[in-house]
Amino acid sequence: MRIGFLFTEIYTGFRRNVTMTLATVLTTMVSLIMFGGGMLAVQMTQHTESVFLGRLEVRLFLDPEVSANDPDCTLDPCKSLMADLNRQPGVTSVQFTDSAAAKKEATEVTFKDQPETAKMIQNTDFPASLRVKTTDPGQYPKLLQNYSSRPGVIQVHSDQEFVDRLVSMFDGLRNAAFGLAALMALGSLLLIANMVQVAALSRKEEVEIMRMVGATRWYTQLPFLLEVLIGAIAGSVFAALTLFAARPLIINPVLNAAVGSGVIPSLSNGDVAVTGIWMIAVGVVFAGAIGYGSLRYYVRD
Template identity: 35%
Template sequence: MRAQFVLSEIGVGLRRNLTMTFAVIVSVGLSLALFGGSLLMSDQVNQMKGYWYDKVNVSIFLCNKSDAESDPNCAKGAVTTEQKNQIKADLGKMPVVDKVAYESQDQAYKHYKEQFGDSPLASSLTPDQMQESYRIKLKDPEKYQVIASAFNGRAGVQSVQDQKGILDNLFTLLGYLNWAARGVMFVMLVVALLLIVNTVRVSAFSRRRETGIMRLVGASGFYIQAPFIMEAAVAGLIGGTIACSFLVLGQYFVIDNGVALSQKLQLINFVGWDAVLTKLPLILAASFLMPALAAFFALRKYLKV
């Protein structure tokens, strides 16, 4: 009987404050969708780091004849065979080095033509203008400075470049975007909580006569508060379900099918369904508990029981 009464009061409360309930559902849904999206973005960045950091190389570019005339780092002239052999030997002795690959001027020219063949500059380049280089795979990509300090400024070396630095800039940008999304999410959560508190206040005020009678007949505080708390929790749960739907639909229509980014951007290793599905219970739990707790504390102040 008591459960039936609580359920009936929940239905009455939701219908009585339909507009505010709708606002709560929308704000909770959008804020938790952003919350889930930010969690997935963090997973995506971490997955991309693991994928790309494993593939990045450190490149030691060697001086050619053109560099000897124009680059201060190559003031001692183009690299000699002896210098190249010494660089390779030194790399082989370094414990941080996993693999070393040599790229000749002809190979560099071929790779450039493959990647930038349509560029106007490509037609004016010749193989002797390209730089020889050593492509180094490190056991730990974080150890770039070991290579840089050992070879920067050495005779025959034009520069030492770390591809990880380029990726770091990309991941930093993605990190900023993720924090921006979390900032918007936080603002929307605050708005949702304020709406929940206000909705509970209005609902409690509109039913003050009923709650007064219930107090007079000896109803417990929890029994009086339960319908209001459950109203907020149900509205939040509906919003959480909407948020979960956004994530599932986004994964299906944006990543896997429809836009199909996973097929169009094959260089990016997108997070899969396992990452999405693990976020759904967390979102549903938050959508239920957050409004319920907000309503509970609001009732302590606005509903004297």
């Protein structure tokens, strides 16, 4: 196949269908931005789960009598609770925190940036507690169930519910982004199919003459397919560049407070780069498949 003929046909196709080509590029770009946003939400979910599962712990708050009379956890029931917890499968550590240490943590760490709240709790008696960490997050419900009614325990608290809510939020964002991406992909599909149809009809006589003089099917159809692929590549690259620009301009400012407080991890350029590569690959494969299918349907001869 002559390269000159190929480029001439591609240029002719773009010139004749410039508005539809631009519409295809823009629709592909928007749908891939939605797809990329969903992928970033997936990455945020995975990062958040890994960060919080490493910090996750169960706290057994002890009743006032134990908190006041056993500051070193050397007497029952605190002593037996610690021994039983250490024997639990998967438990990596059990740490005792006395009442004085709990108050210090609340005033100097938890409410460090809220002096009014820290002042209000100065005269509050904090319960002693046992902090339990395990390698298996599946153990937390069992700990809650088995130890909530043990003597000396007034409450069992876990951060699992908070992590689940946070993960659910990112799952919702992911589902919304993928749903919008699917709708935009449908629009891209229709535009690509229409572009191939219009291009094929505009050059119908030319293609028929070329087939009469012995040109192969691929010789006459490849320009149509390349037009689609070039438009898809352009839309994919623009989508990836938009995602890179959105990170410092939109994503970081929106998530800055949550990232700064350690609630969620930040997104790196590497995360965006991996997502951008996937966006380009998906855009090209999707457009190529739709373009080829449209060619087989509209250009049969």
